[in-house]
Amino acid sequence: MNTIDKKNISGFWVVGINYKKTDASIRGQFAINNEQYESILSVAPSFGLNEFFILSTCNRTEIYGFADTADQMMELICTETEGEIEVFEQLAYAKNGMDAIWHLFQVSAGLDSQILGDYEIVGQIKTAVKFAKARGFIGAFMERLLNSVLQSSKAIKTQTQLSGGTVSVAFAAVQYIKEHVQQVKDKEILLLGTGKIGRNTCKNLVDYLHTKHITLINRTEEKAETLAQELKLKHAPLEDLSASLKKADIVLVATNANEPVIFREHLEGNGDKLIIDLSIPYNVSSDAQELSNIKLVNVDELSRIKDETLQKREAEVPKANDIITEHIQEFVDWCKTRKYAPVLKAVKHKLNELCQHQVILMSPKYCDCKDEIQKVINTLAVKVRSENNIGCQYIGAINEFIGTRAGNE
Structure with a gap:
């Protein structure tokens, strides 16, 4: 190829x-x-x-x-x-x-x-x-x-x-808990993973559920510890995952590992649990999802949540598309100019040669004409894009530069 x-x-x-x-x-x-x-x-x-x-x-x-x-x-x-x-x-x-x-x-x-x-x-x-x-x-x-x-x-x-209001997968997870779990303040919550999504989820848990019964676990324990100290929560090492899962009523998984981190043996016989898996691929094993004591929710189900905020956002779509159209047009204009780059480069090189060799009126005054060269190049760029006549514009740019310098003299 x-x-x-x-x-x-x-x-x-x-x-x-x-x-x-x-x-x-x-x-x-x-x-x-x-x-x-x-x-x-x-x-x-x-x-x-x-x-x-x-x-x-x-x-x-x-x-x-x-x-x-x-x-x-x-x-x-x-x-x-x-x-x-x-x-x-x-x-x-x-x-x-x-x-x-x-x-x-x-x-x-x-x-x-x-x-x-x-x-x-x-x-x-x-x-x-x-x-x-x-x-x-x-x-x-x-x-x-x-x-x-x-x-x-x-x-x-x-x-x-x-993007007004507060709607994201991390926020949707908290909304789901509020709507489906009674007496949330009395529940033990375990959050696995304190990367960007995990961190956002954790802050939403604290802000909207008003609970501190949250334990953080992360593969790098220092990250979990730092966030726990910041929000005055508990943290545990990865080695304590089994014990922490046993105690938890609600588990949020934001680990984004390549393979499951929670297995059937972690959950079987350990009471009813709500597990929200925010990871792709799933980080809860398929056989664990089959247990009768487990209610599993994934990102697809969370994303179906609709509320007033989303309705307001939908009304903004036409405005957003207008902004996109404007920026795309600017990019297309740049692309049109870009194809003339070799010509612009050649003209600039020729003008620099004229200065360096003091061709114009044989005066040392013209050895430093960087700003005037750039003005000529900018004008040329506009003309070749609009008139699409490269040869004539090339000659015209040289003449314009010489004429300008002669006039200044």
Whole structure:
């Protein structure tokens, strides 16, 4: 397969699966962790791919970048997934060119999130891009595109109420507990995992349930201890997981491990428990879910919660789409200018030569004309984009510069 040489809108793709067509168990088979991400990047050149990033969250696994065909991307991403490529192909969507760009803008704004307006996706996109960029997989086109995407997302955040109120998976978990558990203040709550989602969930538990009967466990005990001290809660080492599970009435799992961390033997015969698994793939084993004393809720069920906040957010969608349209147009304008970059570079080089050799009126005064050169280049960029006459504009720019310098003299 040939590596893509032309990095432009027509060569840009997104391929992926999300919550709209797959449940959490299927998405878990195609979730990508950092180790898998690293491996995918290392073999990507052999698939003819050298500019892309992968976004893997509880709601989606997507690959954005340049390819000849969508099949290249599907084949690459499935080299490291538990799920088979045949399943991925049946469930995946593939979008190209402007459709792919529109999709990325929508995702970053929270318009394509399982919970409308969920702003956590922005941080996840930044992390995914940073990982790829550090390994040389983000070029000039995608750098500019992603900057535009983030600017658009920020504008939507500040100029609309699309992310107004408090609605997220972490908040939905707390809402579920409030609605389905009586006398919450008397219940023992165990939270596994104190990463970003776990931390947000923990703060929501404290703020909205007004309880301190919460024990934190994390693979790195120091993180659990720090959060516990901050919120005046209890913490326990991972070695005490079995004992902590036995005592807990409510268990929230935000570990995002590659395999289950809670098994049947942890729960069997240890009383009724509500378990909310916020992880993709599931971090509670399938046989544990079959126990009659266990009520299990996953991210898909939480995301079905509707309230007034979501209704208000839906009313903001047209405003958000208008902002996206504006930023996409600005990006398209930049793309049009970008194809003239070689001409602009050539003109700038020629003008610098004129200065260095003091061709203009043979005066030392013209050895330092950096600002005037840049003004000419800026004017030329506007003209070639609007008039599409490169040759005449090249000559015109040289004449304009010489005329300006002569006039100043």
